[in-house]
Amino acid sequence: MEESKRIIIEGRGVPLRGHDVDTDRIIPARFLKCVVFDGLGDHAFEDDRAGLRAQGKIHPFEDSRFEDAEILLVNKNFGCGSSREHAPQALRRWRRGIRAIVGESFAEIFRGNCVALGIPCVVVDSAAAEELQASVERDPAANVRVDLLAMKVTTGSITAPLSLTEAARRQFLDGRWDSTGELLAAKAHIRTLAASIPYFKW
Amino acid sequence: MGKSLYEKVFERHVVGRLPSGQLQLLMGLHLIHEVTSPQAFSMLSEAGLTVLMPERTFATVDHIIPTTSQLRPYGDSLAEEMIATLERNARTHGLRFFAPEKGEQGIVHIVGPELGLTQPGMTICCGDSHTSTHGAFGAIAFGIGTSQVRDVLATQTLAMDRLKVRRIDITGRLRPGVYAKDVTLHVIGKLGVNGGVGYAYEYAGEAIERMSMDERMTVCNMAIEGGARCGYVNPDETTYRYLEGRPYAPKGQAWKQALSDWDTLRSDASAEYDDVVTFRGEDIEPMVTWGINPGQSVAVGATIPSPMDVAETDRASMEEAYSYMSFEAGKPIAGTRIDVAFIGSCTNGRMTDFDEVARLLRGRKLRVKSHVRALIVPGSQAMKQAMIEKGYDSLFTEAGFEFREAGCSMCLAMNPDKLSGREVCASSSNRNFKGRQGSPAGRTLLMSPVMVAAAAVAGEVVDARRLFELC
Numbered sequence: 001m002e003e004s005k006r007i008i009i010e011g012r013g014v015p016l017r018g019h020d021v022d023t024d025r026i027i028p029a030r031f032l033k034c035v036v037f038d039g040l041g042d043h044a045f046e047d048d049r050a051g052l053r054a055q056g057k058i059h060p061f062e063d064s065r066f067e068d069a070e071i072l073l074v075n076k077n078f079g080c081g082s083s084r085e086h087a088p089q090a091l092r093r094w095r096r097g098i099r100a101i102v103g104e105s106f107a108e109i110f111r112g113n114c115v116a117l118g119i120p121c122v123v124v125d126s127a128a129a130e131e132l133q134a135s136v137e138r139d140p141a142a143n144v145r146v147d148l149l150a151m152k153v154t155t156g157s158i159t160a161p162l163s164l165t166e167a168a169r170r171q172f173l174d175g176r177w178d179s180t181g182e183l184l185a186a187k188a189h190i191r192t193l194a195a196s197i198p199y200f201k202w
Numbered sequence: 203m204g205k206s207l208y209e210k211v212f213e214r215h216v217v218g219r220l221p222s223g224q225l226q227l228l229m230g231l232h233l234i235h236e237v238t239s240p241q242a243f244s245m246l247s248e249a250g251l252t253v254l255m256p257e258r259t260f261a262t263v264d265h266i267i268p269t270t271s272q273l274r275p276y277g278d279s280l281a282e283e284m285i286a287t288l289e290r291n292a293r294t295h296g297l298r299f300f301a302p303e304k305g306e307q308g309i310v311h312i313v314g315p316e317l318g319l320t321q322p323g324m325t326i327c328c329g330d331s332h333t334s335t336h337g338a339f340g341a342i343a344f345g346i347g348t349s350q351v352r353d354v355l356a357t358q359t360l361a362m363d364r365l366k367v368r369r370i371d372i373t374g375r376l377r378p379g380v381y382a383k384d385v386t387l388h389v390i391g392k393l394g395v396n397g398g399v400g401y402a403y404e405y406a407g408e409a410i411e412r413m414s415m416d417e418r419m420t421v422c423n424m425a426i427e428g429g430a431r432c433g434y435v436n437p438d439e440t441t442y443r444y445l446e447g448r449p450y451a452p453k454g455q456a457w458k459q460a461l462s463d464w465d466t467l468r469s470d471a472s473a474e475y476d477d478v479v480t481f482r483g484e485d486i487e488p489m490v491t492w493g494i495n496p497g498q499s500v501a502v503g504a505t506i507p508s509p510m511d512v513a514e515t516d517r518a519s520m521e522e523a524y525s526y527m528s529f530e531a532g533k534p535i536a537g538t539r540i541d542v543a544f545i546g547s548c549t550n551g552r553m554t555d556f557d558e559v560a561r562l563l564r565g566r567k568l569r570v571k572s573h574v575r576a577l578i579v580p581g582s583q584a585m586k587q588a589m590i591e592k593g594y595d596s597l598f599t600e601a602g603f604e605f606r607e608a609g610c611s612m613c614l615a616m617n618p619d620k621l622s623g624r625e626v627c628a629s630s631s632n633r634n635f636k637g638r639q640g641s642p643a644g645r646t647l648l649m650s651p652v653m654v655a656a657a658a659v660a661g662e663v664v665d666a667r668r669l670f671e672l673c
Contacts, residue, residue, distance in 0.1 A: 080495070197215070
């Protein structure tokens, strides 16, 4: 059963280097032809993986050293582009499932989509991102620990301070990232406000 | 101290503060399409919820629809399942669906404005990042994910953080042959693809004020490519003239009330912004992207930049772009051979885009180069009909373009319109990401519709101003 709170997320890491990794790369558009999210995990980074394979290289998502990874380590502006929730849905369905993402910065819609799925996107500075990625490459068996209470990421001998919005942090710590219930609680107020806004009557 | 339009519209829609500290924001208009909504309806059913305000959600089909023939069932059974699911969900929940069979279908960001659904002062959302388009009317409009589509269906509200506001002034006039697309690519090139994260972009200044609504939509459409979740333009006479008389625009007494309300929403002269940047309209050139994100662009007369021109931490990204595109630093972008030309999409698939291309092609006896496959894809069925009435079907066909049915088409290639292999496409769309146009090795050069038309005719990237004698 899924945990109801996100306080400390711990698991093996997978480093994915590069800035501006867009959601088309995370899950190419042809896999969006579906009416359910099931099965997306197998296609995460499909074209990037094939592209590197063709060059005789290996994508981290195909590298057996990282096959048990649950913490994704990225760089700047990760998840830019399309609003497709299919992107984080694919990541959380990839093998064991990505449960937290550590990076230098994130695109806004992607970050919000991750919150809705209970996946914290936490920010570290550039030097820390690099050190964490290098450390996981050196020792893929070591756990990466994302601690939302102490606000730090740890792996091996490296500890880096992390940041995320206070609202997201509270949602994870309290286990309240599924927003529908809270939004619905204000139903009467929603109707009153709507009735007061001119264009709702036109 | 005055307020910006963003602050005024945002504050008007706040329901209250949520336990997380986020604000609960009422949504005035919710647009849905076949790709990001089916799972939201499933989540709704699983939770035993219904649609709170079905009269405020409108549906269309655009991403997967074929542009050769829209006859049902579609050849692609997955695409057929997606439209059938959307039809069923719309019927079950009593939502208005703009059906292809009725000639009402089109790209979600084209149909909304065309029908007058998009209005100043609204909060607008859709499971599509290019929802920022609607900000051209002075609305707060932004893309959302599928879980949020569920939230809007169930509650007509969203949990939101307030954005900062950056005013972007484009002063003076654009030179002939320079279009809204060039403005938006110029801004992204200068501020970066993540420069707008955390911001709403307010586009202002004489060059923006002089633009038509179609052009303003092009600018706002790509705010998201600069990282800004929404972009907007203050409403003015141009906005009102566009809206008056459209099917969903207020009528009679309500129209008068609307005008006086909208007049109060414009940013105050004394508004304070979190940031202000200014660009001179005269400095903007026709732009072409050379890389794998929309910030990697150059003026058509310029050379592809060198990795040595950027910070060391950004060099790896540039190298990745060169390797994917097979371009070399220091080479001119003009002269790049193209295989495909695409004019369409929610960025540049509007009537004035086609009007301008038609104006330049007419009477010049220019034809698409024989090795180029060129597509004209209208943004909506109604627009296609209007284009036929103007004689554009024969004009474009005789010039060697394929004149297609309405849809998103080759912008993201979820329908059969795709690049193959390593083809290079001159495209009026919004993203040049790796594999974006349907081939994992396909290459996209973003530019204005007029530049795409010029490239189609020349068979390579050229300065449209010379080809069409614009200056």
